[in-house]
Amino acid sequence: MKILLVYPETPSTFWSFKDALKFVSKKSAEPPLGLITVAAMLPENWEKKLIDLNVSILRDKDLLWADYVFLSAMNVHISSVKEIVRRCNILNVKIVAGGPLFTTQHQDFLGIDHFVLNEAEITLPQFLNDLERGTPKLLYSTDEFPDISLTPIPKWELLEKKKYASLSLQYSRGCPYDCEFCSITMLNGHRPRTKGKEQFLAELDQLYKTGFRGSVSIVDDNFIGNKRKLKDEILPAIIDWQKKRKYPFSFITEVSINLADDDELIKLMVDAAIVSIFVGIETPNNESLTECGKSQNLRRDLVSSVKKLQQNGMIVSGGFIIGFDNDPPEIFEDQINFIQQSGIVNAMVGLLNAPTGTHLYNRLKNENRLLESFNGNNMDGTTNIIPKMNYGDLMKGYSKIIHTIYSPREYYNRIKSFLSEYKVPSWKSHMLTTTEIKAFIRLLWSIGVIEKGKKYFWQTFIYSLFKHPKKFPLAMTLSVYGYHFRRIAATI
Numbered sequence: 001m002k003i004l005l006v007y008p009e010t011p012s013t014f015w016s017f018k019d020a021l022k023f024v025s026k027k028s029a030e031p032p033l034g035l036i037t038v039a040a041m042l043p044e045n046w047e048k049k050l051i052d053l054n055v056s057i058l059r060d061k062d063l064l065w066a067d068y069v070f071l072s073a074m075n076v077h078i079s080s081v082k083e084i085v086r087r088c089n090i091l092n093v094k095i096v097a098g099g100p101l102f103t104t105q106h107q108d109f110l111g112i113d114h115f116v117l118n119e120a121e122i123t124l125p126q127f128l129n130d131l132e133r134g135t136p137k138l139l140y141s142t143d144e145f146p147d148i149s150l151t152p153i154p155k156w157e158l159l160e161k162k163k164y165a166s167l168s169l170q171y172s173r174g175c176p177y178d179c180e181f182c183s184i185t186m187l188n189g190h191r192p193r194t195k196g197k198e199q200f201l202a203e204l205d206q207l208y209k210t211g212f213r214g215s216v217s218i219v220d221d222n223f224i225g226n227k228r229k230l231k232d233e234i235l236p237a238i239i240d241w242q243k244k245r246k247y248p249f250s251f252i253t254e255v256s257i258n259l260a261d262d263d264e265l266i267k268l269m270v271d272a273a274i275v276s277i278f279v280g281i282e283t284p285n286n287e288s289l290t291e292c293g294k295s296q297n298l299r300r301d302l303v304s305s306v307k308k309l310q311q312n313g314m315i316v317s318g319g320f321i322i323g324f325d326n327d328p329p330e331i332f333e334d335q336i337n338f339i340q341q342s343g344i345v346n347a348m349v350g351l352l353n354a355p356t357g358t359h360l361y362n363r364l365k366n367e368n369r370l371l372e373s374f375n376g377n378n379m380d381g382t383t384n385i386i387p388k389m390n391y392g393d394l395m396k397g398y399s400k401i402i403h404t405i406y407s408p409r410e411y412y413n414r415i416k417s418f419l420s421e422y423k424v425p426s427w428k429s430h431m432l433t434t435t436e437i438k439a440f441i442r443l444l445w446s447i448g449v450i451e452k453g454k455k456y457f458w459q460t461f462i463y464s465l466f467k468h469p470k471k472f473p474l475a476m477t478l479s480v481y482g483y484h485f486r487r488i489a490a491t492i
Helices: 018-024 033-041 060-065 075-090 100-108 120-133 184-188 197-209 227-244 257-261 263-271 286-291 302-311 331-342 359-366 391-405 408-421 434-450 454-467 469-489
Strands: 002-007 047-052 068-072 094-098 114-116 167-169 214-218 249-255 274-282 315-322 347-351
Touching: 002 033, 002 060, 018 434, 018 469, 033 047, 033 068, 033 120, 047 060, 060 075, 068 075, 075 094, 075 100, 094 100, 094 120, 100 184, 114 120, 167 197, 197 227, 197 249, 227 263, 257 263, 257 274, 257 302, 263 274, 274 302, 302 315, 302 331, 302 408, 315 331, 315 391, 331 347, 331 391, 331 408, 347 391, 391 408, 408 454, 408 469, 434 454, 434 469, 454 469
Parallel strands: 002 047, 002 068, 068 094, 094 114, 167 214, 214 249, 249 274, 274 315, 315 347
Antiparallel strands: none
16 A cells, blocks of 8 residues: 555644744644654554645645545645545545544545544554455544553654654643643543653654754643653653653643642653643633633632742743633733733734634534634634623734734733743753854844834843853744734734
């Protein structure tokens, strides 16, 4: 068999970092980890190629080479997926589709030969067995959750690694929480399933052998779902591995805010260089947190929790949502004030949407408050629900938040606020790479000379250089992120 694994193009969104990637001459923030893991599950003697439309062009001759196109996608890829399917159908190339988008919305897609849904460790072998017998079915799905200690090491050799700003791996699946708007527990369950120490270190070894150095995303939806195993087994092993190799990687991951309650876990994560974290804050309004089931965010001072993480060496990014049923008229000012006070520089503020199959989707469907399908981009100023707040007021308030927090003055003020709290980890190297030096030169021109609001950049430049010199490279990196965020804000 000749298998072409295709990953759709991601539109310009908060997380695409497309405008920021130009500074470091990269094409995509991170690779399609799911597809290169699926590639490792296919028979070894099959030929395999990967085309990620975010870094390469998909040509007709690539499609015609393949016996099957394996396609994986998320909601944000719907437009690109439909174009890929159309091209395959015209060329009479068979398609096998899986991943979160098809698991929740496969009934919305025509022209696909086989759906291999849920987690591939269970459904892919079923498809492969039927394919060998010449009796493949249209649909393969399961209600079971596999033991991911059996998941193979991803085939990173299929990637054009130099085109990515970071690489990815996975430690766990599942989340102990059950937020109403979130599809994670529906897709991966409540009980966090984890890889063992030897398995995770083997993946690190293989990644290290590729020659890649730099930022690695641990793509778990809640890395700290099983705290005891992390503290007793995984993190001490990662720390030892990192020290022996002089910290070749720093890690990005997603956690819940209750990390701030566990000093031991914070220290271990920082010592392991797992220091860039995304936290779902959602809202400072307690009634809205209760509404969406975000119990872990209640009964705490959220700003203090964020600052504690920053003071211990963590770079905190945050997710925020507008449009809950319990949002009061003053929620827009409250969100702005919280974001500015917390010093969360990378603040993703989206409108509430209801992904297919979530508790929120089912509730709003029963209330006849659903609109078109969720498109996966919760920062494009659209929603697929009928809000309780006046729609015009919601749109104006949301636009105000975005244009305020990403205005040069407010954004650079957050950088300075963050720098005043942040503690640089002891393992952090202060040597600049050639790529970082080139990016610095580009940012001086694009942000320091051409862009409007450059005076706030230069104020931050001087502040960080003289007041926090060890944090200066990070301040410049955050300045580049702001360049991207302002372009996203301009579309809203």
